[in-house]
Amino acid sequence: MTRSGCTVVAAFVVSAGVLAGSVIAGRERRQAPPLGLDAYLPTPEENAITAEKTRLGERLFFDTKLSADTSISCATCHQPSRAFTDGRPRSRGVFGRVTVRNTPSVLNAGYGAAFFWDGRIATLEEQVLQPIIATEEMGATLDDVVRRLRSDTGYRAAFRDALGEPPSAETIGKALATFVRTRRSAASPMDRYLDGDQSAADAQAIAGLRIFQGRARCVECHHGPLLTDGGFHNTGVGWGGADPGRARVTGEEADRGRFKTPSLRNVALTAPYMHDGSLATLEDVVEFYARGGNANPLLDTRIRPLDLSSADKRALIAYLRALTSIEYARPPSFF
Amino acid sequence: MVDRRFTACSLAVLALAGSVNCGPAGAQSQAALSVTPLSRPDAIELRRVFAGSFPSFYPSNPSPDGSLISEIDWSTGDLAVIDLEAGRLRRVTDKGPWSVSGDYAEFSVFSPDGQRMAYSWFSSESRGYQVRTIRLDGTDMRVVFPKKADVAYVAVEDWSRDATSLLVIVFRTDRTTQLGVVSVVDGSYRALKTNDWRPPSVLTFSPDSRFVAYDLARSTERSERDIFVLAADGSREVMVVGGADDNRLLGWLPDGSGILYHRRAGNESTVMALAVRDGRAVGRPQLVRPDISQMVPLGFSRDAYFYGVQVERPHVHVASVDLSAGRMVTPPVSFADPVEGASHDSAWSPDGQTVAYLVDAPGGARMILRSVTGEFRRQIQVPLSEARKTNWAPDASAVYVFGTDVEGRVGIHRVDVRSGAVTPVVARGPGGEAEGMAFWDLSPDGRTIYHRRPKASGEQHLVFEGTPKPTQEAHVIVAIDIATGATQELADVPPGRILSVSPDGQWLAFHAMNPRLAETSVLLMPSRGGPTREVYRNRGGQAMGNRSGLPWAPDGKSILFYYAPKEGPGGIWQLPVDGGAPRLVVDTKVLAAITQGENTEARNYRLSPDGRQLVFETGRSRAEIWMMSGFQAAAAK
Numbered sequence A: 001m002t003r004s005g006c007t008v009v010a011a012f013v014v015s016a017g018v019l020a021g022s023v024i025a026g027r028e029r030r031q032a033p034p035l036g037l038d039a040y041l042p043t044p045e046e047n048a049i050t051a052e053k054t055r056l057g058e059r060l061f062f063d064t065k066l067s068a069d070t071s072i073s074c075a076t077c078h079q080p081s082r083a084f085t086d087g088r089p090r091s092r093g094v095f096g097r098v099t100v101r102n103t104p105s106v107l108n109a110g111y112g113a114a115f116f117w118d119g120r121i122a123t124l125e126e127q128v129l130q131p132i133i134a135t136e137e138m139g140a141t142l143d144d145v146v147r148r149l150r151s152d153t154g155y156r157a158a159f160r161d162a163l164g165e166p167p168s169a170e171t172i173g174k175a176l177a178t179f180v181r182t183r184r185s186a187a188s189p190m191d192r193y194l195d196g197d198q199s200a201a202d203a204q205a206i207a208g209l210r211i212f213q214g215r216a217r218c219v220e221c222h223h224g225p226l227l228t229d230g231g232f233h234n235t236g237v238g239w240g241g242a243d244p245g246r247a248r249v250t251g252e253e254a255d256r257g258r259f260k261t262p263s264l265r266n267v268a269l270t271a272p273y274m275h276d277g278s279l280a281t282l283e284d285v286v287e288f289y290a291r292g293g294n295a296n297p298l299l300d301t302r303i304r305p306l307d308l309s310s311a312d313k314r315a316l317i318a319y320l321r322a323l324t325s326i327e328y329a330r331p332p333s334f335f
Numbered sequence B: 001m002v003d004r005r006f007t008a009c010s011l012a013v014l015a016l017a018g019s020v021n022c023g024p025a026g027a028q029s030q031a032a033l034s035v036t037p038l039s040r041p042d043a044i045e046l047r048r049v050f051a052g053s054f055p056s057f058y059p060s061n062p063s064p065d066g067s068l069i070s071e072i073d074w075s076t077g078d079l080a081v082i083d084l085e086a087g088r089l090r091r092v093t094d095k096g097p098w099s100v101s102g103d104y105a106e107f108s109v110f111s112p113d114g115q116r117m118a119y120s121w122f123s124s125e126s127r128g129y130q131v132r133t134i135r136l137d138g139t140d141m142r143v144v145f146p147k148k149a150d151v152a153y154v155a156v157e158d159w160s161r162d163a164t165s166l167l168v169i170v171f172r173t174d175r176t177t178q179l180g181v182v183s184v185v186d187g188s189y190r191a192l193k194t195n196d197w198r199p200p201s202v203l204t205f206s207p208d209s210r211f212v213a214y215d216l217a218r219s220t221e222r223s224e225r226d227i228f229v230l231a232a233d234g235s236r237e238v239m240v241v242g243g244a245d246d247n248r249l250l251g252w253l254p255d256g257s258g259i260l261y262h263r264r265a266g267n268e269s270t271v272m273a274l275a276v277r278d279g280r281a282v283g284r285p286q287l288v289r290p291d292i293s294q295m296v297p298l299g300f301s302r303d304a305y306f307y308g309v310q311v312e313r314p315h316v317h318v319a320s321v322d323l324s325a326g327r328m329v330t331p332p333v334s335f336a337d338p339v340e341g342a343s344h345d346s347a348w349s350p351d352g353q354t355v356a357y358l359v360d361a362p363g364g365a366r367m368i369l370r371s372v373t374g375e376f377r378r379q380i381q382v383p384l385s386e387a388r389k390t391n392w393a394p395d396a397s398a399v400y401v402f403g404t405d406v407e408g409r410v411g412i413h414r415v416d417v418r419s420g421a422v423t424p425v426v427a428r429g430p431g432g433e434a435e436g437m438a439f440w441d442l443s444p445d446g447r448t449i450y451h452r453r454p455k456a457s458g459e460q461h462l463v464f465e466g467t468p469k470p471t472q473e474a475h476v477i478v479a480i481d482i483a484t485g486a487t488q489e490l491a492d493v494p495p496g497r498i499l500s501v502s503p504d505g506q507w508l509a510f511h512a513m514n515p516r517l518a519e520t521s522v523l524l525m526p527s528r529g530g531p532t533r534e535v536y537r538n539r540g541g542q543a544m545g546n547r548s549g550l551p552w553a554p555d556g557k558s559i560l561f562y563y564a565p566k567e568g569p570g571g572i573w574q575l576p577v578d579g580g581a582p583r584l585v586v587d588t589k590v591l592a593a594i595t596q597g598e599n600t601e602a603r604n605y606r607l608s609p610d611g612r613q614l615v616f617e618t619g620r621s622r623a624e625i626w627m628m629s630g631f632q633a634a635a636a637k
Helices: A004-013 A049-062 A142-152 A154-164 A171-180 A189-194 A202-215 A283-289 A310-321 B001-014 B588-594 B631-636
Strands: A231-232 A258-260 B046-054 B068-073 B079-082 B088-091 B103-111 B115-123 B126-136 B142-145 B153-160 B165-172 B176-181 B189-195 B203-205 B212-217 B220-233 B236-242 B248-252 B258-265 B266-276 B278-291 B294-299 B305-312 B315-322 B327-334 B343-348 B356-360 B362-373 B377-382 B385-394 B398-404 B410-416 B422-428 B440-442 B448-454 B475-481 B487-493 B499-501 B506-513 B519-526 B535-541 B558-563 B571-576 B583-588 B603-606 B613-618 B620-630
Touching: A049 A154, A049 A171, A142 A154, A142 A171, A142 B385, A142 B410, A154 A171, A189 A202, A189 B315, A202 A310, A283 A310, B001 B343, B068 B088, B068 B103, B079 B115, B115 B153, B126 B153, B142 B176, B153 B203, B165 B203, B165 B475, B203 B248, B236 B258, B236 B266, B236 B278, B248 B294, B248 B305, B248 B499, B258 B278, B315 B343, B315 B356, B315 B583, B327 B583, B327 B588, B343 B385, B343 B603, B343 B613, B356 B377, B356 B385, B362 B398, B385 B440, B440 B499, B487 B506, B487 B519, B519 B558, B535 B558, B558 B603, B571 B588, B583 B588
Parallel strands: B079 B103, B220 B248
Antiparallel strands: A231 A258, B046 B620, B068 B079, B079 B088, B103 B115, B115 B126, B126 B142, B153 B165, B165 B176, B176 B189, B203 B212, B212 B220, B220 B236, B248 B258, B258 B266, B266 B278, B294 B305, B305 B620, B315 B327, B315 B613, B343 B356, B356 B362, B362 B377, B385 B398, B398 B410, B410 B422, B440 B448, B448 B475, B475 B487, B499 B506, B506 B519, B519 B535, B558 B571, B571 B583, B603 B613
């Protein structure tokens, strides 16, 4: 993405009221979250949300200085217009490298407790630094990035204002985490329907909700405000490939093939799907679960063939499309 | 270790006015701060303010002046109050009898000025829960939280001191539990925090309404609780009481200086206080009372804490019967030891030599296995909440029990009688609905579970044991193959509760009710499905309920059922399945003799395999309400 393109996107991010976070200059001010989300947003005491920190984190998020060859930024893969994903099966990093996994959205990531598809990182402050140093992603070193930022007078001032310290791995992590944490997105048609607005969702989507929570049992793993249990499950996606999933973190064979349950908010915007981006459309995803996933010895016992008619599947997809947040209901030309 | 530290710490704090800051209590220490004692055991007074038979406790809350306790009049389902001075129950709502309306009240709280009450209300018309407020004289009812599509159940927990907000626990249809705030001004709802299926047992505002305190099971695998303080604006949350013990929140001290909680550590149960300042624990927990083991939390009035105690509850009895003559041979005698507590849901072993029954216990239930000769007694800890309805496996290797395990799986679980291991057999996922599975029976070969549930209508709703519900819609009887999990819907049937399989496994007996006509019927159908046949119907009086039985005689020619008309003889009857007239086997007079006339109901009656003995639960239900005062005196000192 070009720098000017980043600026346009950044303007969108800040201008969209729902996404703009809930801070005022210099101190934290809690505002009501978008409809459908919890007021409680886990935030470390040592990294309270401030406007200055959020702005600094936003600037870093869109800055290509954070990559080894200054060719990409966080926003290259986490594009706001695509609900902070990139539309590719697997992400592309510096020097044309391709990662092994699909880009997850950062929207509402602040509510999470384990990050990356395998849950290997426990805090957002730590997570946001990992793509910077990952060889197949931004491929930089933190020392290099810190040096670049310290040589920039604007950044020095911004870090001083926001964190009272010069750029460092810790302060970069805090600022980026604050920006990501304040990307809250909800108020979808389904949220409005569940809040009592009977006209917010159509009959097919409402039927899909019932199938989702009933016969299809999607709710077993996709529940709560983010429609995820935050857990790790083996659905058979990518089984037999090189990626061991959660087992790489725990060392437990039983965790082989398990990956984190993704949030379904804005899922209509985040194709392709699954941790390896192997399913191109929502239709493919519904068909995948309807047939009971991919058989393997460690398949989650909750994954079983579903008796779904074509109408049921269409209803499920209508429900999933009704999970698109209010800011993404704007005309595409807005982007 | 934590236990000793608590005790030593609290004594030291009480003696020296405290100077150590730790939080979460029992987990870590912080910088030193001066802490004023929250309580002195010698200043705390306990006084019994009510003794009677009707408190059900779970929906209850004291009025600000401590003169009333909210309650439900289950004879109609109306919101009610117990006038502690008069010792009487007074209805607040007036919905009419069950035959007119299936609505009913549940959790309730008083407004800060004591003039209104907020309460959960089941609307039979919309088949969902609302939150309402009403004046104490029954006027000016307002719906502040209407039924919503993703809300299975809502419990009203507290009313903010500024009278603008209600604190609620919302049980969502996606099986999560949400702490939320409902505005009584405009009805808006704000989700504070969503948990998995685990709900708090107590959720309360701080007096300044800036914080919310609640307790929560430590994990999805543990029943012990920790206590948290959450900023009401969602800005932060702090675990203030943790560690290895079971800590249950009682309430926020009226002056806002801290929280009161009940701590169970091993066999030791104590009431503790912990200073909380700006949402964080300050100092160490302080001992309030060392000797209170049983507390049903009701809440604070302006200056005192109220709690309930169950002092007497029904327990298991056994009587000899002669079904060939249709009479009782020897009167019921207590089978369970009353000191065990409430005993219930008994079942005969296949050889008729042992009775298994359940006893309520912290963290679930205990299953008692007791030989009929009294020579053998064994107990198994069963970590199932709301455990009920037992059935032995045909090979006597296990007893199946309905309940919710510590991982939130609702359904039928297998208790291995040798190892004590408890494993789910047919259970819904965490927070899932029982869907009528509490009303189940096992085929004689142990391969099939039969149960009944409301027929799916697109609307989800919970079935709560002991809660009369209007069930005008059809039910469906379901057969589940235990080995494969295959489910088969056998037949649509009228709404009702009980179901039992004949000794040869060929027939199902079940009951149906029509609350509008106050009619109750007994019906039969083939266990493979087929036409149903009504063999009995009665009207009015006290009929079969949730906890009744419908046991078959060993020869399969008769069934026992309970019915006590308003006039004339009543009790446990023997009903020929060929349609003959029923015969009274156990007269209510016999039951009245056991309960000093207070209760003539027999529950969960089960026939021994030879049909000669009948085991059932009966007895008085007595409860007390106690008031704990003296907090302000201690604080002022």
